[in-house]
Amino acid sequence: MIKWILPLGLLGLLSILGLILIYLIKPNLQQKFLSSTYIWRVMLRKRRRKLPVQPIRNILIFLFQALALTMLSFILAEPKLFTEGFVNDDTERIVIIDGSANMRARFAGDKNSPTRFERAVREVKMHIDEWLITNEGTLSIILAGKEANFVISDATSDNYSAVVMALDGLECTYGTADMQGALQLAEQRLIVNPAAQVILYSGSDYGNLGTAVTVRNLANISNEWNLGILDCVASLEANEYVFHVSVGAYGRISGKYNLYVEVEGAELGDGASDCPVLTKELTVDVNSDSSEYSQVQYIDFRASDPDVGGSEEVFCSSFREVKVSFKNLLDSIPEDDTFMVYGGEREKARVQYYSTEQNIFYNLGFHYLRDPMGKVYDIQYKQAYKQSEIEMSGYEFYIFEHTSRESYPTDGVLILSDPDDLSGFGIELGGEQSFSGLQYFTSPEPHPLTQYITVEKMGVTCYKKITSYGPEFKPILLCNGDPVLLVRTVGQPVVIMPFSLNRSNLPSSTHLTELLYNLIKTYLPQTLEKYSFEADEVTKVNSQGASLTVTDPLGTAQTLNEFPAEVTLNLLGTYTFTTQFDYDKEQKECKAYVHFPKDESGLFRMIALDIRLDKVEAWKELGISLFLYLAIAILVVSTVEWALQSKEIV
Numbered sequence: 003m004i005k006w007i008l009p010l011g012l013l014g015l016l017s018i019l020g021l022i023l024i025y026l027i028k029p030n031l032q033q034k035f036l037s038s039t040y041i042w043r044v045m046l047r048k049r050r051r052k053l054p055v056q057p058i059r060n061i062l063i064f065l066f067q068a069l070a071l072t073m074l075s076f077i078l079a080e081p082k083l084f085t086e087g088f089v090n091d092d093t094e095r096i097v098i099i100d101g102s103a104n105m106r107a108r109f110a111g112d113k114n115s116p117t118r119f120e121r122a123v124r125e126v127k128m129h130i131d132e133w134l135i136t137n138e139g140t141l142s143i144i145l146a147g148k149e150a151n152f153v154i155s156d157a158t159s160d161n162y163s164a165v166v167m168a169l170d171g172l173e174c175t176y177g178t179a180d181m182q183g184a185l186q187l188a189e190q191r192l193i194v195n196p197a198a199q200v201i202l203y204s205g206s207d208y209g210n211l212g213t214a215v216t217v218r219n220l221a222n223i224s225n226e227w228n229l230g231i232l233d234c235v236a237s238l239e240a241n242e243y244v245f246h247v248s249v250g251a252y253g254r255i256s257g258k259y260n261l262y263v264e265v266e267g268a269e270l271g272d273g274a275s276d277c278p279v280l281t282k283e284l285t286v287d288v289n290s291d292s293s294e295y296s297q298v299q300y301i302d303f304r305a306s307d308p309d310v311g312g313s314e315e316v317f318c319s320s321f322r323e324v325k326v327s328f329k330n331l332l333d334s335i336p337e338d339d340t341f342m343v344y345g346g347e348r349e350k351a352r353v354q355y356y357s358t359e360q361n362i363f364y365n366l367g368f369h370y371l372r373d374p375m376g377k378v379y380d381i382q383y384k385q386a387y388k389q390s391e392i393e394m395s396g397y398e399f400y401i402f403e404h405t406s407r408e409s410y411p412t413d414g415v416l417i418l419s420d421p422d423d424l425s426g427f428g429i430e431l432g433g434e435q436s437f438s439g440l441q442y443f444t445s446p447e448p449h450p451l452t453q454y455i456t457v458e459k460m461g462v463t464c465y466k467k468i469t470s471y472g473p474e475f476k477p478i479l480l481c482n483g484d485p486v487l488l489v490r491t492v493g494q495p496v497v498i499m500p501f502s503l504n505r506s507n508l509p510s511s512t513h514l515t516e517l518l519y520n521l522i523k524t525y526l527p528q529t530l531e532k533y534s535f536e537a538d539e540v541t542k543v544n545s546q547g548a549s550l551t552v553t554d555p556l557g558t559a560q561t562l563n564e565f566p567a568e569v570t571l572n573l574l575g576t577y578t579f580t581t582q583f584d585y586d587k588e589q590k591e592c593k594a595y596v597h598f599p600k601d602e603s604g605l606f607r608m609i610a611l612d613i614r615l616d617k618v619e620a621w622k623e624l625g626i627s628l629f630l631y632l633a634i635a636i637l638v639v640s641t642v643e644w645a646l647q648s649k650e651i652v
Contacts, residue, residue, distance in 0.1 A: 011078030093139030177538030227253030230338030
C-alpha cells in the first residue's frame with residue numbers, strides 16, 4: 003500500500019486542468035503544401051498516401067506533459083510504499099502504567115483509600131470491554147517499573163481473561179520508573195501501527211509527549227499532601243555524631259509536626275556505653291494552602307546540643323541505630339515517614355601481641371594506622387608480657403613472635419612471626435638461611451596482602467627454611483625460592499613469616515605498616531561501604547567469613563559464598579547481613595536501611611523526557627520513499643516529450 007505523507011501535495015494535479023486549458027486556447031495552425039511543378043505534385047501525392055501521424059504526435063506530447071505534472075504532484079505529496087504486513091488500525095490501544103514509588107500515594111487521612119497505582123489499574127479494567135469487545139481492537143500493556151516491560155501484548159477479545167489476570171498481578175515498585183524505556187517500547191508498536199493510541203497512566207506531569215500519547219494524570223490536588231523524611235546523614239564531628247535530617251513538604255499542608263529522633267547505643271558523659279534509648283522531639287513548621295507547594299527543610303540534631311533538647315551528659319561517639327520518624331501522620335505517602343540510620347559502630351580490630359623477645363615494631367605499625375583507618379576501624383592493641391597473660395579469645399588478630407605453643411586461639415587471625423616450631427600446622431622447618439646482605443623477596447602472583455607494596459624492595463638477612471607444607475597453605479612471598487610469607491586458605495586464617503623483623507628492612511621502611519594495612523583490609527573487609535540506600539539500588543557486599551546471609555525486611559534470606567558479590571535491595575526497610583565463619587568465631591551482623599526514594603516523595607512533579615511520539619513522525623519513519631523513483635520517471639518522461647517536440651515524425 004502507498005501512504006501520502008502530505009496529501010495536500012495532490013492539489014498539484016489541478017495543473018493538468020491548466021495544461022488542458024492551454025491546449026484549448028492555443029491557435030490551431032494547419033500545414034499546407036503547394037506544388038508548382040510535376041515533381042512536387044508527385045511527391046505531394048506520395049505524402050498524402052502516408053498515415054496522418056501529426057495528430058498522434060500531438061496527443062503523445064500532451065499525455066507525456068500531463069504524466070510529468072502528475073508525478074510532480076506525487077512528489078509534493080511525499081508518497082511512501084508499505085509492505086503487506088503494515089497495519090493502520092486505530093482500534094489498537096497501548097497502555098502504559100507508571101509503576102514508580104510515587105504511584106503509592108493515596109488520599110491523605112484515609113489509609114484504606116486506593117493508591118494512584120490501584121486507581122490506574124481499576125480504570126484500565128473499566129475500559130477493557132470497550133477496547134476489546136465493542137471496538138474489536140487489540141490491547142498491549144506496558145508496566146514502567148525499574149525496567150519497562152510488556153505485561154501483555156497484542157491481546158484481543160479472545161485473550162480477555164488473560165488481560166484481567168495480568169492486571170491483577172501487577173505490583174507497584176518502591177523505586178523510580180523507567181518511563182523513557184516504556185515510551186520507547188510504545189514507539190516500537192507505533193512503527194508497526196502508527197494509528198495506535200498510546201494512553202499513559204501516571205501521577206507525574208511529563209510535559210508534551212506528542213500527539214500519539216494521551217496522558218491520564220492521577221494526581222489529586224484536593225486530597226493529597228505529603229510530609230516525608232527525605233534523608234538522614236550521620237557525620238562524625240569532634241568525636242560526636244551529628245545527624246542531618248532533610249524533610250520535604252508537598253501540597254496543601256499547614257501546621258507544626260513533631261519529628262522524633264530515637265538513638266540506641268549513645269554513650270553517657272562518663273564514657274559508659276549502652277545508654278538506654280535516647281529520644282528527642284524536633285518541630286517541623288509548614289504552612290501552605292497551595293497544591294503547588296514544595297519545600298525542603300534541613301534540621302541538624304546533636305545529642306549533646308541543648309538547643310534541640312540535648313544534654314551534655316549524653317553524646318554519640320557511636321550508636322547502634324537511629325530512628326527518625328513522624329508518628330500518626332496520615333499523609334499520602336506513609337512509607338517515607340520513617341528513616342533508620344545504621345553504621346554508627348566502627349569495625350573492631352583488636353590485636354594481641356606476645357613475644358619472647360618483645361619489640362615495638364608491630365605496636366608502631368598499628369599505631370600509625372589508627373588515624374587513616376580510624377573512621378572505619380577501631381584499632382585496639384594489647385601486649386601480653388607473660389604466657390599467663392595471653393587471652394585465648396576476644397581478638398581479631400593474634401601475633402606470636404619467637405615462640406611456639408601447643409594450642410593457639412581459634413577465633414581470630416593467627417600471625418606467627420619467626421616461629422620455633424610449626425609441626426602442629428603440618429609444616430616442617432629446616433635450618434636458618436643467613437646472608438651477608440639483604441636478600442630481596444619475589445612474589446609468585448598478586449595477592450591482597452601484597453597490594454600497594456613494592457615487593458622487590460623488601461628483604462631479610464636471615465630466615466628459617468620451610469621444607470614442606472600442606473596444600474591448604476599458599477606461598478605469597480619467596481626468597482631464593484623459599485616461602486617467607488605463607489597463608490592458610492581454608493578454615494582459620496594463619497599467616498606465617500619464618501623470619502625475625504630484627505633481621506629485615508620492614509620496620510625501617512613503610513613496608514610493615516603497608517603489610518598490616520593489607521592484613522586488616524583482607525581479613526576484616528567492610529561488609530558494606532554504606533548503610534543507606536534507595537529502593538532498587540544494587541550494592542557490592544563482602545564477607546569476613548566463608549559465607550554471608552542477606553535477610554530482607556520480609557524475612558526472606560539468601561546465602562552468598564563468593565565475594566565480592568552484588569545484591570539488589572528492592573524492598574523498603576532494614577536488611578540484615580550476617581557473616582558466618584568456618585572456624586570458631588561467632589557470627590557477625592550488620593544492618594542497612596532501604597528508604598523511600600526522595601525524588602518520589604514529591605506528589606506533584608514535572609519530569610522532562612527527551613522523547614516525543616507523534617503520529618505524523620511515525621509515518622515519516624516508515625515505508626520506502628518513492629521520491630527517487632518518481633524523479634527518474636519525470637526525467638524519462640521529460641526526455642521523451644522533448645524528443646517529440648524537437649523531431650518531426652514522418
